[in-house]
Amino acid sequence: xxxxxxxxxxxxxxxxxxxxELLLDLIEKEKIAISEISLAxxxxxxxxxxxxxxxxxxxxxxxxxxxxxxxxxxxxxxxxPGLAVPAEEEQSIAELEExxxxxQRLREAARRIKEIEGFGRRMYGRDxxxxxxxxxxxxxxxxxxxxRAFRGVVALISKPEKLAEEKVQRIISLEDRINHIRRILHDxxxxxxxxxxxxxxxxxxxxxxxxxxxxLAKDKFIDLRQDTxxxxxxxxxxx
Amino acid sequence: xxxxxxxxxxxxxxxxxxxxxxxxxxxxxxxxxxITGKEITEGLAALRERLEGRGLALVEKEGEWQLATHPxxxxxxxxxxxxxxxxxxxxxxxxxxxxxxxxxxxxxxxxEYIRGVSSSFSLRTLLLRGLVERVExxxxxxxxxxxxxxxxxxxxxxxxxxxxxxxxxxRKKGKTETEDKDL
Numbered sequence: 079x080x081x082x083x084x085x086x087x088x089x090x091x092x093x094x095x096x097x098x099e100l101l102l103d104l105i106e107k108e109k110i111a112i113s114e115i116s117l118a119x120x121x122x123x124x125x126x127x128x129x130x131x132x133x134x135x136x137x138x139x140x141x142x143x144x145x146x147x148x149x150x151x152x153x154x155x156x157x158x159p160g161l162a163v164p165a166e167e168e169q170s171i172a173e174l175e176e177x178x179x180x181x182q183r184l185r186e187a188a189r190r191i192k193e194i195e196g197f198g199r200r201m202y203g204r205d206x207x208x209x210x211x212x213x214x215x216x217x218x219x220x221x222x223x224x225x226r227a228f229r230g231v232v233a234l235i236s237k238p239e240k241l242a243e244e245k246v247q248r249i250i251s252l253e254d255r256i257n258h259i260r261r262i263l264h265d266x267x268x269x270x271x272x273x274x275x276x277x278x279x280x281x282x283x284x285x286x287x288x289x290x291x292x293x294l295a296k297d298k299f300i301d302l303r304q305d306t307x308x309x310x311x312x313x314x315x316x317x
Numbered sequence: 318x319x320x321x322x323x324x325x326x327x328x329x330x331x332x333x334x335x336x337x338x339x340x341x342x343x344x345x346x347x348x349x350x351x352i353t354g355k356e357i358t359e360g361l362a363a364l365r366e367r368l369e370g371r372g373l374a375l376v377e378k379e380g381e382w383q384l385a386t387h388p389x390x391x392x393x394x395x396x397x398x399x400x401x402x403x404x405x406x407x408x409x410x411x412x413x414x415x416x417x418x419x420x421x422x423x424x425x426x427x428x429e430y431i432r433g434v435s436s437s438f439s440l441r442t443l444l445l446r447g448l449v450e451r452v453e454x455x456x457x458x459x460x461x462x463x464x465x466x467x468x469x470x471x472x473x474x475x476x477x478x479x480x481x482x483x484x485x486x487x488r489k490k491g492k493t494e495t496e497d498k499d500l
Binding site for chain 2 (some may be wrong): 138180184187198199204205
């Protein structure tokens with residue numbers, strides 16, 4: 079609702095002329111210069127117009143009435159030449175005339191601007207460029223920096239290859255572990271997993287040993303037994 | 318005066334204005350080029366002279382400069398951009414624009430004193446179209462100042478505000494003591 083009220087208000091605003099503009103319209107219509115005499119001449123027309131104003135907002139109406147009062151005074155003085163007017167009023171009449179003259183000149187200027195607008199001689203800047211992300215170059219960049227940076231990248235790339243080699247070794251050691259377990263079981267019927275991994279230097283070795291164990295069990299080369307969870311796994315050669 | 322020096326300044330200014338694209342203050346140019354304000358002024362004069370008869374022109378407003386296409390090239394630039402503005406300004410907007418262009422920077426109260434009517438709608442239209450810009454009022458932080466924008470000059474194809482018809486004369490006229498009068 080507020081939206082519609084707002085729109086209606088502004089539509090009215092756009093067409094709406096203030097008291098000075100109205101006065102200027104009337105004077106220009108008569109093709110006369112701005113003076114006390116011309117103001118007296120259009121006073122009645124102005125008052126007639128104000129009477130037709132259909133309830134503008136009080137502030138706007140006040141603006142019209144202030145000018146109306148001045149016009150009535152001017153008109154009275156033109157009819158009664160001897161009429162004494164207070165200095166204050168005298169000044170405000172002079173000010174009204176001056177404001178009208180300024181507005182008239184600016185209105186003429188607006189017409190000229192309209193004319194210039196009609197020429198369609200617009201200029202375009204590179205404003206489209208505006209909003210593009212600015213580029214910040216790192217300070218002191220030169221070819222050597224790039225070369226060093228590239229070497230650094232290359233050094234990073236070579237690392238995963240080394241890791242791959244280690245993996246290969248592990249796979250080989252799985253076979254080693256299988257052979258190792260077979261050898262141990264050669265001498266004894268039964269062994270504990272703890273014995274097999276005895277002296278293991280790293281966790282990986284234990285893991286691989288365990289994998290070797292599973293591998294051998296799968297091949298039915300050994301039997302496995304664990305009495306309780308986490309107790310030592312007993313390994314026995316399959317019969 | 319050192320002709321070579323001002324030509325060098327003109328070259329430098331031309332290149333930074335080209336890349337910058339937007340209006341740039343003389344002070345900013347001086348800081349970037351490391352030369353004095355006077356040398357910038359001479360460089361700009363040399364550049365303006367050199368741009369005579371070219372496809373580009375300088376636009377100036379309140380000590381800021383922008384490199385823009387020459388008004389003679391408008392049809393081609395608009396064919397390229399395909400964005401001709403269909404809508405011209407309404408009478409009320411045009412009058413408000415004239416007041417701001419000739420008398421600005423000024424407060425809304427000053428504009429309304431001159432026009433004798435509420436101008437907020439027209440001002441808003443002009444702000445939206447980018448023809449008027451609103452800046453902080455250094456003297457009174459409760460109000461804003463309105464002034465013509467760079468786009469206004471470019472819209473009309475004027476190199477500076479002073480190229481408006483009868484600019485100096487109208488600007489002087491009716492320098493009123495408007496502060497104490499609200500309408």
